[in-house]
Amino acid sequence: MKNLLFISIILIACSHPRVEQAKVPVNESNTGNTTSAAVQEKPSAESDKKVERDTVPLSATARSMERQGMVNVQRLDPSIEVSLMYSRPDNFTGRVLYDDLREGYLHPKAAQALIKAQKRLKELRPDLSLIIFDATRPMSIQQKMWDVVKNTPKYFYVSNPARGGGMHNYGMAVDISICKVGGDTIPMGAKVDFMGDLSHIDREAQLVAQHRITAEAKANRELLREAMAAGGFRPLRTEWWHFNLCSRQEAKKLYKVIK
Numbered sequence: 207m208k209n210l211l212f213i214s215i216i217l218i219a220c221s222h223p224r225v226e227q228a229k230v231p232v233n234e235s236n237t238g239n240t241t242s243a244a245v246q247e248k249p250s251a252e253s254d255k256k257v258e259r260d261t262v263p264l265s266a267t268a269r270s271m272e273r274q275g276m277v278n279v280q281r282l283d284p285s286i287e288v289s290l291m292y293s294r295p296d297n298f299t300g301r302v303l304y305d306d307l308r309e310g311y312l313h314p315k316a317a318q319a320l321i322k323a324q325k326r327l328k329e330l331r332p333d334l335s336l337i338i339f340d341a342t343r344p345m346s347i348q349q350k351m352w353d354v355v356k357n358t359p360k361y362f363y364v365s366n367p368a369r370g371g372g373m374h375n376y377g378m379a380v381d382i383s384i385c386k387v388g389g390d391t392i393p394m395g396a397k398v399d400f401m402g403d404l405s406h407i408d409r410e411a412q413l414v415a416q417h418r419i420t421a422e423a424k425a426n427r428e429l430l431r432e433a434m435a436a437g438g439f440r441p442l443r444t445e446w447w448h449f450n451l452c453s454r455q456e457a458k459k460l461y462k463v464i465k
Contacts, residue, residue: 265306267344274464276311276342276377283321285328286310287337287385291398292347298399299354303347310338313377313461316451320380323437330429333387339398339447340381343374344464355401363401363444373450375464376457380439381447384430392426395419398447407431407446 264272272278279286288310292303312320324336348364348371355364365372373379383398385391395413396404403409404418410427413419427446434441439449452460 265308267304267307268309268311270344271307271309271311271342271464274462275313276464277314277317279310279312279317279320279338279341282317283324285335286320286324287335289337289339290341291339291381292343298360298401299351301350303350310341310380311377312341312380313451316378316380319437319439319451320382321437323433323435323439326436327384327429327433330433334384334392335387336433337383337385337391338380339383340374341379342377342464343372345371345375346465348372348375360401370454370458371463373452373454373457376461377464378451378457378461380449381445382430382434382449383447384426384433393420393423394426394430394446395423396446399445405446406444407441408443 268278280288288308290304290308290310291297292299293308295302297303320336327334327336345367349367351364352367355361356366365375367375374381381398383391383394395410396402396419404413407427410419410424414421414424430446431441434449437451439451442448442450
């Protein structure tokens with residue numbers, strides 16, 4: 207009888223495990239605890255930008271760019287900033303020229319070159335970024351710009367569409383500056399698209415001596431040129447912000463005009 211009672215006690219104990227043995231580890235998701243590295247990890251600013259770009263429908267102009275072989279630079283390198291000046295009225299025309307375009311499109315070759323330029327800038331100044339003010343420009347927009355300056359002393363700042371347009375019209379040029387990451391542009395001595403000698407890169411030393419631009423602005427322009435040169439871009443003498451990847455002759459021979 208004693209043996210039977212002892213066996214019964216053992217069976218009852220085994221069938222009722224201690225409560226603490228059933229506890230869930232503290233890092234499991236159903237505890238509400240977010241201390242694990244996987245839960246704490248937040249999307250980067252660049253990944254946030256990518257998600258936003260991927261969910262916004264393409265405009266008619268953007269679709270046209272892609273059909274003609276151009277690529278959205280920020281899809282290749284989200285760290286490059288874009289603020290198209292012709293999507294706003296504060297440009298030399300005083301008008302909005304891009305009704306529905308907000309992205310910076312370039313020929314794939316030029317886009318890859320710009321990524322190299324951004325990499326070089328980040329090596330020199332991790333706190334800074336390139337910022338695109340204009341990239342591929344349809345010839346229809348080029349015509350609107352030309353109509354503003356033709357028969358004026360400013361005509362030579364805009365390429366004549368009747369002569370094949372300019373490098374922007376082939377996706378092989380970019381208007382660009384430098385900004386602080388997530389912040390404002392740094393001083394360059396003259397606004398992007400300012401038509402005057404303050405924008406001429408071959409007069410910078412004289413402009414500093416005359417106190418018309420600062421030494422800081424001159425150094426910033428030199429930084430921009432060094433970064434862009436790393437990608438193979440060449441500056442334009444009369445516009446500190448404008449860079450071409452190839453010559454006009456090469457563009458006309460090898461590439462198509464963007465309509």
